[in-house]
Each structure stands twice: as structure tokens, then as C-alpha cells.
Amino acid sequence: MNELDQLYQQVIxxxxxxxxxxxxxxxxxxxxxxxxPTCGDExxxxVRVVDGRLRLAGWQGEGCSISQASISVMHDLVDGADLATVSRLEKDFDALMHSRGRGVDAVVLDDLEDGAAFEGVSQYPNRVKCALLGWMALRDALAKAGVALPAEQT
Incomplete structure (x- = not known):
């Protein structure tokens, strides 16, 4: 395992x-x-949204280290962010998870901060669902709050 893999593993x-x-x-x-349903992570x-910003996000969950770490990283990225930023980060993380280890642009990795640690996870399709669980919950919670992310608005 190289130093970068070790660092990413430690972040997770x-x-x-x-x-x-x-x-x-x-x-x-x-x-x-x-x-x-494949592994039982939940x-x-x-969310609380005020004036076009995700003012507060809180969560409770159980599951593997990948799912729980991904939600923690997601929280750091989106808590307090404007909805355009939330939308961009969600799309960037989704692209990273579907890259199948081929990588994404360095700018995306920089924007994702600790989320870049999940680049190696993208090589394992059965673990991608674990990493995306929190992001799916975020999108659904925003929809239930009556908030469409900017890219979804018509």
C-alpha cells in the first residue's frame, strides 16, 4: 500500500x-x-434550509466504516453551504464514486476535500452504495423540505 492509500484509509x-x-x-x-439493503447500512x-443555504444537517446511522465516514465527510462539506454548492458537491462525489478507479479531475478532488479519500472505494461497486448512502439521504431530505437543488430547478 502506498503512502497516499494509507493516508486515505486513515481519513476514512x-x-x-x-x-x-x-x-x-x-x-x-x-x-x-x-x-x-445489500449490507444493512442505514x-x-x-436538514434545515434558510435563505438558500443548508443551515444545519444532523444524522444518526449505523453501518460500515465507509458509509459512516462518507456521511461525516458529507456533513463537513455541505453544512452551512449554499444550495448551488451542495448540488455541485453532490454531483462531484457521485462522479467520483462512478469513476471505477479511473479517477476524476484534480479540481474535483480538491473541492471534495476529505471526500477525495473515497477515490479507492470507487473500484469496488458493492461499496459504492455504502459511500453514496448519506448523499441519497441528503437529496431526499431536501426534496421532502420542498427544496430542489439548483440543477434540478426548471
Missing amino acids: LDHSRERHGSGALIDPDGQSHQVN VTLG
């Missing part, structure tokens, strides 16, 4: 242990419960 382990944003959100504008994520 750190986030799975120290789960940023973990905790139920009281009176969310929207909430979503998602389950990965998350309940709540």
Missing part, C-alpha cells in the same frame, strides 16, 4: 470513529431514512 477510519454532524436534528425542514438525516 478517523471519520468513521469521530462522526461529524452525528446527532438527530430537532424539527428538521426535511428528513430522510435510507437503508442499503442513516436518518435531517
Whole structure:
């Protein structure tokens, strides 16, 4: 294992242990419960949106280190961000996860910050669902809050 792989593995382990944003959100504008039926990972994520910004996101979940770390990283990226940024980051992470290890542009990796650690996960299709679980919950919670991400608006 090279140094970069070791660093990325450590980022995932750190986030799975120290789960940023973990905790139920009281009176969310929207909430979503998602389950990965292939492995049993699950998350309940709540959001509060104010003036076009994701002002608060909170979650509770159980599952493998990849799913839990991905949700923690996602929280760091989107909590407090404007909806255009949330939309861009969601698309970037999705592109990374579907790259099948071929990589993505360095600018995308920079924007994803700790999310870049999941680049190796993209090589394992059965683990991609784990990494995307929180992002699916986020999109659904926003929809339930009546918020369409900018790219979805007509």
C-alpha cells in the first residue's frame, strides 16, 4: 500500500470513529431514512434550509466504516453551504464514486476535500452504495423540505 492509500484509509477510519454532524436534528425542514439493503447500512438525516443555504444537517446511522465516514465527510462539506454548492458537491462525489478507479479531475478532488479519500472505494461497486448512502439521504431530505437543488430547478 502506498503512502497516499494509507493516508486515505486513515481519513476514512478517523471519520468513521469521530462522526461529524452525528446527532438527530430537532424539527428538521426535511428528513430522510435510507437503508442499503445489500449490507444493512442505514442513516436518518435531517436538514434545515434558510435563505438558500443548508443551515444545519444532523444524522444518526449505523453501518460500515465507509458509509459512516462518507456521511461525516458529507456533513463537513455541505453544512452551512449554499444550495448551488451542495448540488455541485453532490454531483462531484457521485462522479467520483462512478469513476471505477479511473479517477476524476484534480479540481474535483480538491473541492471534495476529505471526500477525495473515497477515490479507492470507487473500484469496488458493492461499496459504492455504502459511500453514496448519506448523499441519497441528503437529496431526499431536501426534496421532502420542498427544496430542489439548483440543477434540478426548471
